[in-house]
Amino acid sequence: MAQKIFRTIMMGAMVAMCSCSKTPRESRGSDYDSFKAGFINPPMRARPKVYWWWLNGKTDTVRLREELLAMQQAGIGGVDIFEIGVPSYTNPDGMIPAGPAFMSEESKKTIKFAIGHATRLGFEVGLNVASSWNAGGSWTLPKNAAKSLYASRVKVTGPSKQNIALPFPAVPRTDSRNRPLLISFNADGKPAYYEDVAVLAIPSNGARPAQDTSQILNITTYFDARTEKLSWNPPSGEWNVYRYVCANSGEALKLPSPNSQAPIIDHYDSSATAAHFRFFMNELKPLLGDFSNTALKNLYLASYEATGSVWTSGLPAAFKKVNGYDIYKMIPALFDKNFFAPGAAGKFEDDFTRTLSELIINNHYRKAREICNQYGLKITSEAGGPGKPLHNVPVEALKALGSLDIPRGEFWNKHIHYDEDSIDIMWLVKEIAAASHIYRRKIVEEESFTSFQHWQEGPFDLKPLADRSFCEGMNRVVVHGFTHNPRGTGFPGIVYHAGTHYNDKRIWWPKIRPFNDYLARLSFVFQEADFKADVLYYYGDGVPKFVYPKNTKFKVGPGYDYEVINTEVLLRDLQVRDGKLTLPGGARFSALSLAAESSINPDVLKKLAVLAREGAVIIGDKPLAVAKDHGQPVSAETENLIDELWAPAGAS
Secondary structure (H helix, E strand, C coil): CHHHHHHHHHHHHHHHHHHHHEEECHHHCCCHHHHHHHHHCCCHHHCCEEEEEEECCCCCHHHHHHHHHHHHHCCCCEEEEEEECCCHHHCHHHCCCCCCCCCCHHHHHHHHHHHHHHHHCCCEEEEECCCCCCCECCCCCHHHECEEEEEEEEEEEECCCEEEECCCCCCCCECCCCCECCCCECCCCCECCEEEEEEEEEECCCCCCCCCHHHCEECHHHEECCCCEEEECCCCEEEEEEEEEEEECCCECCCCCCCCCCEEECCCCHHHHHHHHHHHHHHHHHHHCCHHHCCEEEEEECCCCCCCCCCCCCHHHHHHHHHCCCCHHHCHHHHCCCCCCHHHHHHHHHHHHHHHHHHHHHHHHHHHHHHHHHCCCEEEECCCCCCCCCCCCCCEHHHHHHCCCEEEEEEECCCCCECCCCCECCCECHHHHHHHHHCCCCCCEEEEEECCCCCCCCHHHHHHHHHHHHHHCCCEEEEEEEECCCCCCCCCCCCCCCCCCCCCCCCCHHHCHHHHHHHHHHHHHHHCEEECCCEEEECCCCCCECCCCCCCCCCCCCCCCEEEECHHHHHHHCEEECCEEECCCCCEECEEEECCCCEECHHHHHHHHHHHHCCCCEECCCCCEECCECCECCCHHHHHHHHHHCCCCCCC
8 A cells, every 4th residue: 555655646746747847759759658668667767876986996896796786676777986085074093995096907997897797787877087076187297287377577667678587487386275286396496387378567556556458568579488588678667577377276186085186187278178088088998898888878077166266278369269359468357356447357357257168168068078979978067057156167057068968967955055145056957957958968967965964864855855856857866975885884884975875874775766766757757758838038148157946036937937048059049930939859938038137249139139020029128238249349230229129119
């Protein structure tokens, strides 16, 4: 009787959720019998996966096999192998010893063993491409490691031609907490990798900074980087001459295993991303052979959480391409946010962040996908938020997530981070669902049930969180997480410092199968369905830009749902057919709602005019201005489009 009641509850919850926003995807050719069979016994692609934590890189092949069998019996369909260190407070007296360095020969043997056994069980395996996060490792050369910008200053008085020695900027060897930075230095004391970026001369105005770029002289052409001498005839007066040099930031992996400490890569440099992923291909291919014959299906990039100031070799060229003007005279604002007047400073900060977004999307996420796909693998990542105040993530989230094969988000259990509007930025589901929909990625994965509760939760506590996430668009669960426990660790086992502890050390583990089946059945139905919404919401053109949890900053009303769209997809794909707004794949919407922004992208404005003339219903406040078009003034014709689109009803 209890089993029958449980099945009834599952069916009722699923019918309620499906009827409000989903319909079966006919294009997959699923008839009723196959759909019913998939519901009764969901395929592996719909079953929950887990983060399989290998703490400190210490593993036990006997237990690895036992754990995979325990997962199979519990209805789990896959793992993401995630080698990582542990904080000292969860490793008292060093009870978790250090294992081999990640991707060393011994480490690779264990990875091969685990993937081989997972293959025999029909699992799906992902591999995190770092010991912890961000991307990086001991194989990262200085030229590919994360970079920052450093400056030195000398005072010069003119007029008289001078041969001025410009000192090499000081590059710190420790961070603000006196921890060593991972920067390689040559015998001369300079970093192993560096390149000169610019030399600027700025009038010495006492305590008053310069207020516009007309006062700044770019004198880079007069500087000989080989001799480190500036041959220059300064105008009359006192000048501060700045030498700007790009060198490694020394930022390390966040929480690597003890033998895997290493620098992170330059996430904005396509060569660095290519080198990182080709390292994995060159190591894994001889180890595993043809990936298509193994359980290894994807590589995983955790969320971008680098904290250092950012520079990269290609940034000046990218900045000019994106914004239409040179970055060089604006560099002082990177060191002093009050250097320019607030309007100019704010505009530059926006333009700089937009450039970083384009660089990380094109040179990291898209490059990673390109290389993975060449080898028959897919790339998965948390490429969106959460943003400030938790992380400084310089991305347009939908575009970043859409650049992947499988976008992934996260939601937490009893752990909340509020932004300035008291919205929980730790609930990242609607954003990932929207990206998957508008970029036609099919799968919406969620790192699920992350917490700091430590053994205080069970399936009864987790189910409401899963239900809410399904209602916002999730269609595959990735439980955070299943900690590997070598023999002899006892109960309740060793654990990573975060996450719901979801493994065979839990007292309720023998009863977890029905819950995993529940998650799998809902995932299967939603994977086989198309999302239906009444309203399409354009979330604007600013960067960084994130999608907030469902029905927080934007909502349509009770009983109605909405899709979120970005600039790229709006310009490329949005059309009007039979009075409805449409996207490739068949999505149809009754109205387009615009986010309130002070200025509007000129290309978006032109597209809105086309859509309106074709009969689209567009809702939104009139913007105050049209943004510059790649740094160029906006034409009067484009400006007039605002008045045309927002003309009062009945106006001619």
